[in-house]
Amino acid sequence: MVVHNGKQIYERWVQAWNQDISVLDDITSPDCTVHQARLDQQNSERQKGAEALKDMIGSGCAFFDDVKMSIETGPIEEGNYVSARWRFTGTYNGTMPGAQAKAGKVIAFQGMDIFFLEDGKIKDYWVSSDGVHFMQQMGML
Numbered sequence: 302m303v304v305h306n307g308k309q310i311y312e313r314w315v316q317a318w319n320q321d322i323s324v325l326d327d328i329t330s331p332d333c334t335v336h337q338a339r340l341d342q343q344n345s346e347r348q349k350g351a352e353a354l355k356d357m358i359g360s361g362c363a364f365f366d367d368v369k370m371s372i373e374t375g376p377i378e379e380g381n382y383v384s385a386r387w388r389f390t391g392t393y394n395g396t397m398p399g400a401q402a403k404a405g406k407v408i409a410f411q412g413m414d415i416f417f418l419e420d421g422k423i424k425d426y427w428v429s430s431d432g433v434h435f436m437q438q439m440g441m442l
Contacts, residue, residue: 306421307416310328310416310422311383311385313328331349332349333422333423335357361389364396366394367390367391372386373411384416386411386413389410389411393408397439402439402440409438410430410431410434411431412428
């Protein structure tokens, strides 16, 4: 078993967004919990492990083409925690219910992640993003 440090895990996380979602299988604890306020009202406890993270990325990317996740600050590592500030950009594909933005519009917003690591794997994940800025760009506010 390869044990990654927090910075390596975060780099693999960005790789999951940009290139290969299957890397999550190697860096995620089977009982990982995603702590996130969701528009679909789903509970964080409904799904665990790599599948929960894959679902989060899949639902985040479903309405966009040319998705690019980049690191703005970090990753910062302290004890079992690693965090970073990120920037999401993507071209809106016109399929989000309630959005008034035109298909083809480039959307960009920032957020922050915190991972709690146990045995070199993501055990808990918290995400906070600039939802107001996102919703303004999507014509939802």
